[in-house]
Amino acid sequence: MTVEGVPSSADDEQCSPSTAAELLLRAAHNHPDNGVGYLGDDPEAAPQTMRYPHLLAEATRLLHALRGRGARPGRAVALLLEQPRDFLPALWACLLGGLTACPLTPLREDPQRWAAQLRNVAALLDDPLVLTTPELRAHMPTGARLDVVDLTELTTGDTQQLSVDVVARPEDVALLVLTSGSTGTAKAVQLTHANLVASMRAKAEAHRAGPDDITFNWVSYDHVAAVLEGHLLPVATSATQLHIAPQSVLTDPVVFLRALSAHRVTATFTPNFLLGLINARLGASPLADALDLSHVHRIISGGEANPVATGVRFLELLAQHGLPRTALWPAFGMTETCAGSLYNREFPDADADGEFAAVGRPVTGLEVHIADPATGAAPSAGTPGEVWLRGPMVTTGYYRDAAATAAALTPEGWLRTGDLGVLNGDRLTLVGRSKDSIIVNGVNYYSHDLESVLVEVEGVARSFVAAFPVRPPDCDTEQLAVLFASTVLDEELPHVVARVRDRVVLHWGFRPAVVLPLPRSEFPKTSLGKVQRGVLRARWEAGSYTERAHEVAALVADTVGGHTDPQGPTETALAEIYAELFGLSAISATTGFFDLGGTSLDVLRLARTVRARLGVELPVLDVLRAPSVRELARLIGAPATADRAYDPVVTLQASGEGTPLFCVHPGVGEVLVFVNLAKHFARERPFHALRARGFNPGEKPFGSFTEMTRSYVAAIRRVQPHGPYALAGYSFGAAVAFEIAKVLEADGERVAFLGSFNLPPHIKYRMDELDFVETAVNLAMFLGLVDVDEAGRLPGRLRSLPKNEQIATLLNLAPPGRLAQLNLDLPRLTAWADLAHGLTSLGRTYYPTGQVRAMTVFCADPLRGTRHDWVQKELRRWDEHTREPVQYVDVLGEHYSMIGPRHVHAFAALLRAELARAFSETALDPGAT
CATH class of the missing domain: 1.10.1200.10 (ACP-like)
Known part of the structure; x- marks a missing residue:
């Protein structure tokens, strides 16, 4: 079945532009008092405003500066800019000058993933110019060969003499939007100026939008809806638009409502998950103050399915604040269709009998075809099929990826969306997806990406993993189900379930709703050995695995009481x-x-x-x-x-019958670094960490290495009076663990396992290099406030500053939100740096003597130099201090990442194997397997 949006009879001024650049020119000329407002921390305060003529002038200035930097029409410019006031003028400089803009988001919390993103961008975009800020440039990971320029370098002469020189053509690629959600190699959707103009004209008609609108956007600019629905559309209609940082709304969903009320917003966009958050917040705690939402004409909700119950509840809760019953418009669009392209203006009345809202009718010029995915033929009326779309707003393909383009676009120009739907007249309802992705909180995550990671988890059978979306009853967003075959007995399954769950959290940032081990025989495969996720999902939804899920839940419950x-x-x-x-x-x-x-x-x-x-x-x-x-x-x-009262021992996990493992803190004194590692030993052996003295008010830091060692020995023996003992130390802690082992062995106890996490015995030379500034910078790097490259440059910059300014500079360089996560401020970070400096000072007087029975050294990449030299010239000096041969074990990662989220699973498996080997000589360790 095929339908097309109703043609418009209007031949107004929106028909005239042929490039996106002309949309801004028209807005600046026709409505010079309208423009862009930037909201700060207070969503109800007056915004900082840049009117359209000023936006045009700033974009023109940037374009001339970019040309001076060598940017010519057709060149890709990656926009690594977080703030609207930086991003929007840069975007328009590209659109005016025939440059191709590619929005990027910095992955501050995951430098390795960020580095992979930048390498992919460098290869895909063929020598792009990367435009960023000085602060982001300082944080960028190295490794990708990129031409980077920051905004402060883009200066021009007399800006009054700059002319607007539009060279873009309708067929030019205006935007490249990277596909989201997967940490694998992304594709780049190419959108031409003609695509954008056609889309804006159709959206404006569907929305009945005009210059009197006030729009509001909180979504980040790597999401196509933010760029097109949140910014380009109000430019096309000459409307006033407001923007706020995403974190403001995600931290407190009510900020969304307060901004709509305070600024008399008429139109906005949000994924459905925010509606669910608002419902939960207002249901638990109604608003104490009055809001006026009577002027809100449309809240476009797309990016994921819209449950009818969620939308109705949202409208009911906000009706008392004047929100019109017709204000919520479920919608559908893709990056490939310039975001929103179908809108449901009849919600909720037309959707009262459904679980999910229809996505509505297509905009003018967009054709919708329901097809058999294999043949392309239309099924009988009312029968679901794959949704195919065609029209002037649909992409011409994926940049420099002919295979992906051929897979997505038919020779006749139909875009295969991968979504399943049914048409009722010209009204589309989605009923599922044929493609292998999960949409959580409006973001696409790809099954194959997660599955490739989970097969590496200990206890998971390779090629027997399936990740797919589920939607439990009364849930506002899709959730993730992970089914896998295990390689362990049922009594060990809780361990593997926990590892799989934790790996998902560390990889994608959210918890799966379902983690279920199944027999291998339950995994249907194609003739080529590919797991058929669709079959597994159908079985799950049919309740085939309910009994097994109860069995596993009971096993897990038994382990936690x-x-x-x-x-x-x-x-x-x-x-x-x-x-x-x-x-x-x-x-x-x-x-x-x-x-x-x-x-x-x-x-x-x-x-x-x-x-x-x-x-x-x-x-x-x-x-x-x-x-x-x-x-x-x-x-x-x-x-x-x-x-x-001070007690060095912090128990990170207490379950298990094996001999407890005691791990000594690194040079920063804290033990949070061991939390994720300890989880891998749940129900196997207790995992204790030793924390330095001096963190709590009134605690006096250790005065000598000997005092620290004796304190730790006494604390360990209070927990475990007699051996055999298992000890380890991370970095600085390895030297302390060695001294603890010497004391215990001198007392006649057996130390069955002693581990060094990448530290040689002679630390004095490294400690001598670390003055207060170096120590503070290393602490900042350990806490994720600065990256490795920045840490190498900072000491020289900081030494001339007073101590408070040194620490304040480190705080100022921290990624947004990181200080709140760590609950850090100037006094706290200063105190922590003082404590770490004290430990460093103890290390300056340390010289290793004597021997222990045996040792295992885990070898990672060093802070500088090659791993080979590090192992041969430094780590192997442990041979002088053991009576039996040292076991040297290569591990993944660098010194500061070896037990971090990316590598902790592999490290835990190696540590477990070494513990088992070390204890194989004795039958006293029930946890040795």
Whole structure:
């Protein structure tokens, strides 16, 4: 079945532009008082405004400067710019000058993934110019050969004499938009000026948009809806537009509503998941102050399916604030169709009988065809098929990727969307997807990307993994199901389930709703051995695996104990916070934070949420010492001086029958670095970390290496009075672990395992290099405030500054949100740097003597030089200090990333194997396998 949007009879001024550049020229000429407003931290405050003539002037200035930098028509310019006031003028400089803009988002929290992104961009775009800010340029990882320029370098002479010189043509590629969601190699959707103009004309007609509109955007510019729906459309209609940083809305969804009310917004866009967040927030805590949403004409909601119940609840909750019942428009669009291209203006009345809202009718010029994916033929009326789209707003293909273009576009120009739908007249309803992706919170994630990572998890059978979307009842967004075959017995399955869940969290940033081990016989495969995800998904939805899911849930429940209801207001509040963090409906008061799958990042999120909800400063150590709701509530309610005596031992996980493992902190003194590693030993052996003295108020740091060693030995023996012992140390901690082992062996105890995580015995020479500035910079690098390359440049820059300014500079360089995650400010970071400097000073007086029985050294890339030289000239000097041959084990990553999120799974497997080998000589370790 095929339909086409109703042609417009209007022949107005929107028909005249042929390039996107002309849209801005027209807006600046016809409506010079309208423009772009930038909202700050207070969403209700007056915005900083750049009117359209000023935006045109700034874009023209940048274009002349880019030309002076060698940018010629047709060259790709990657826009690595986070703030609207930087991004939008740069975008228009490209559109005016016939340059091809490619928006990028910095992946600050994952430097390795960011480096891979930049290498891909360099290869795909063929020598692009990367336009960024000085701050982002300083944080960019090295490795990709890119021509980078920052905005401060783009200067021109007399800006009053610059003329607007539009050289773009309709057929020129205006935008390259990288496909989102996968950490694999992205494709680039190419959108021409003709695509953009056709789309804007059709959108404006569908929205009935005009210059009196006030629009609001909070979505980041790597999302096509932000660039086109949130910015280019109001330019095309000469409307006033407002923009705010995404984090402002994601941190507090009510900010979205406050901005709509305060600025009398008439139109906005948001994925459905935000509606669900707002519903949950208002359902739990109605707004105390009045909002006026009566002027909101349309809230376009696309990017993922829209459950009818979510939309209706949203409209009901906000009706008392004047939101019209017709204001919510479910929609559909893709990057390949210039974002929104079908709109449902009849919601909710026309969708009352459905679970999901229809996506509506196509815009003018867009054809919709329901096809059999194999033949292209139309099925009988009312029968679902693959949605194919064709029209002037549809992409011409993927940049420099003929294979992907041929797979997506038929010879007749139809775009295969991969979505399944059914037409009722000209009204489209989606009923599923044929392509292998999951949409969570409006972002596409690709099944193959995750599956390639999960097959490396210990206990998962290779080629027997399937990741696909599910939508549990009453859920506002799709969720992830992971089915896999295991290589272990049922009693070991909880370990593997936890590893799979944690790997998803660390790789994609959210928890799967379903993690289910199945027999290999349950995995249907094609003749080529490919797992048929669609069959597994159909079986799951039909309830075929319900019994197995209950069996696995019971196994997992047995490992964390039964359910205990929270008691009292603090326990109840903490249980609600835990439930939100882990996406669960109920939390037992006695279940441990890490048993639920908590990661080191979750610890920081918990501390931040507790501070916001309960007004309590929650030290990271408190979560580590008291991980259950009940324990943490008791600690929060205790007097400030109670139960706070210094104890070096922090138990990161207590379950398991194996000999406990004690790991000594690195040179920064903190133990949060071990959290993700400890999770891999749950129900195998307890994992304890040793934390330096001096973090808590009134604690005096250690005065000597010997005092530190004796304190740690005493603490270890309080937990485990006698051997055999298992010890390890990360970086600086390896020397301390060596000294602890010497003391224990001198006392007649057996140290069955001693590990060094990439540290040689002679640390004095390295410690001598580390003055306070070097130590503070290394601490900042350890905390993710600066990257490795920046850390190499900073000491020389900082040494001439007073101490407070040194630390303040490090804080100022931190990625947005990182300081809030870590609960860091100037006094806290200064105190931490002082403590780390004190430990460094102890290392300057340390010289290794004597021997221990045996040792394992885990070898990663060094801070500088080659791994070969590091191992042969430095790490192998441990041979002088053992009576038996040292075991040298190569591990993935660098010194600072070897047990980080990217490599912790591989490291844990190697550490487990070495523990098993070391304990194979004795039958005293039940955990040795």
